[in-house]
Amino acid sequence: MTGAASGLARAVALKLAALGADLCIVDLNAAALDATANDARSLGCAVEPVATDLARPENCILAVDRAIARFGRLDALCNIAGVLSFSPFTQVTAAQLHTTLAVNFSAPFFLSQAAIPHLLATNGAIVNVASAAAFIGEAYLAAYAASKAALVSLTKSLAMEYAKTSLRVSAVAPGGMETGMGAEIGGFKGDLDVGLIQRYSGLRGRVSVDDVAEMIALLASEQSGAFHGGCVHMDAGISAG
Template identity: 55%
Template sequence: MNQASDMSGKAALVTGAAGGLGRATAVALAKVGADVCVVDINPAGLEETAELVRAEQVRCLPCSVDLSTKSACMAVVAETIETFGRLDALCNVAGVIFFNHSEAMSEEQWQKTLAVNLSAPFFLSQAAIPHLLEQAGAIVNVSSSAAFIGEAYAAGYCATKAGLVNLTKAMAMEYMHKPLRINTVAPGGMMTNIVSSFASMPKDLDPGLMARFKPLRGMVEVDDVANLIAFLASDAASGYHGACVTIDKGITAG
């Protein structure tokens, strides 16, 4: 896999960092020298991540924030700038999924999915772009293989992840002539805390339909995806702009 370039003296912001892919991404960035602001609604998990980041001899700013509102997104970027004095990479990793029959999905679940998976990456980008332009930085969004294949009982998740891919492309075109790179990563299934959502699924879902998006080659390694995100966040990925890089062990191949 391509390796991230040295990010010593640079700063990154990673959402969903209390565990899973967000934590692995924060550590991957720390390993190449970046100071990292780690964001999540889980303060205990966030502190564990902060310890791992600081073990790489870089600074870490843990922010326990619910990113469901624009004001929260703006505030966490402002705190990052106040602490580190700069921002070189925004990694929008946080995501939620609710498995349910479409007709039974509550308005609260729908709005939460939109807020975390799509609105938060946009509002964080709004706040971060002026600072990223100063540093010729990067935005890396995390979509999903669900952006490209229909997954039964996950309409909200699929819709928001597909939206995130095209949001990435639209913003990449807008900033085509500016010193900012905007890309997205689309992983297949991983063993992360988002898998715990399976435990709360209604019992009457059709297992045959669920099996259609089961990876034939197994789950994707979290660290592989984290390293890809760190690479795209670094100057080593200078040729990537407006790209959606799939890392799904072939689940979207056919």
């Protein structure tokens, strides 16, 4: 599981640990990742923390190798890590675009490449965390939205390519949540049109992190047989119209 130092991925890690799953958790923030690992261990599971930068393809392979070396098998890959750069389109830098695409799309791509041979052996699952931004236009989030749309497309393509196998591939598309990433939007102080942001802020407030974590845990489990190639919208109605 990626991004487990904080936010949604941390919630998923603790949810799965409480259900009895052993975990390989990955994040760039080593100190916060160790805190998540310790909390998960307190629930009785074994944990392999891997502090690495998933923007580099070789580190994606390393993370899967570490999981196999520790546990001998892989039952689910949860691609949750994400970055968001909230900025007017003409101010997005090449570095911001590169990082956004590398973490939000390329990392799940290379992690899936490395994980699929092991997941085929265990009738396993891939769960990708997309976003409501993959389905609607969102001002000041062009790079983020494009990366998440690409992740949804990857989910569908993998589902078709492995349709005749036992591998399950699905995605979740949350709306704004009370996480550190969500705070990036609220904390932006640049020149922007608040009315444009309100168009995708939703009428029902922020989405519950616990609700999304519960869905990811389900999709990663053996009870998710009917989920393959789809994306579960969990945005409190934002993408409905």
